Amino acid sequence: MNSSIFFKRQSMRAYLPDPVPKEKLDRILEIVRWSPSCNNNQPWKFVFVSDAEQKAKFGAALALGNQWAVKAPILIAVCARLQDDYSREDDRVQYHQFDCGLAVMSLLLAAVDEGLMGHPMAGYDAPKVKAALDIPDEYHVMCVISLGFQGPIDLLDERTRKKDEAPRTRKSMNEIVSFDRFGFK
Numbered sequence: 001m002n003s004s005i006f007f008k009r010q011s012m013r014a015y016l017p018d019p020v021p022k023e024k025l026d027r028i029l030e031i032v033r034w035s036p037s038c039n040n041n042q043p044w045k046f047v048f049v050s051d052a053e054q055k056a057k058f059g060a061a062l063a064l065g066n067q068w069a070v071k072a073p074i075l076i077a078v079c080a081r082l083q084d085d086y087s088r089e090d091d092r093v094q095y096h097q098f099d100c101g102l103a104v105m106s107l108l109l110a111a112v113d114e115g116l117m118g119h120p121m122a123g124y125d126a127p128k129v130k131a132a133l134d135i136p137d138e139y140h141v142m143c144v145i146s147l148g149f150q151g152p153i154d155l156l157d158e159r160t161r162k163k164d165e166a167p168r169t170r171k172s173m174n175e176i177v178s179f180d181r182f183g184f185k
Contacts, residue, residue: 009112011119012164013165014151015072019050024114025074031110033105038095042102044086044142047077047133053082057132062144072119072146077129079139088178100142108185122162 025048032046048090049058050073057076058138059070063183069075078100085096104120124142135141 005109005112009108010117010168012117012150012153012159013068013119014150014153014155014164015068015117015146015148017071017073019073019101019115020148024116028107028110028114028116032103032107033104034146035099037099037102039086041084041086041096041099043080043096044100045079045139046103046107047079047135048147049075049077049133054132058129058144061098061125061128062121063125065160066121068156069119069144069146070142071155072148074147076107076145076147077133077134077135078142078145080142081136081138081140083138089161097142101107104143104145107147111147115149116147119146 029046032044034074035042037043038056049055055075057072058075059067062069068175080096080100082094084094085094086097106184108120110116120143122143124144129135130137130139153164157165175184
């Protein structure tokens, strides 16, 4: 397996204003469509926004620290609703949330494969996103994503640039993996 795509994926913040070609977007969408989901429920709804007026409304719902994302040619809201969930009696896991995460990862890796960058964010006002995009009340906004071609870091303000210049880190393996039984403190 070629693991390089996983290590190429980064959540950087500088975007070029260049539009995403339809062919690239179509290939990404097809990969997202084939994402795995519990009981094959496919609960996700992806709202892609590239229209300038709609993007401005969407962008107004982003946290101040995420305003850099408005410069991306596409903003995406990922939504799901509880009624589309699979339910187990022995453990009430909300699989629709997990399934959306799987679909988002499919999108992020497909973006890398197409020479694009996607950056998922949690910093947004969900009611404002729903109002801007006419998302029905029963849906939850799971995350928002910026998508486009990565730009040079000098397009960012100093505070945001420092975030992108910080080294990437991960927890040590023994903090996330144990064998044969739960071995974490």
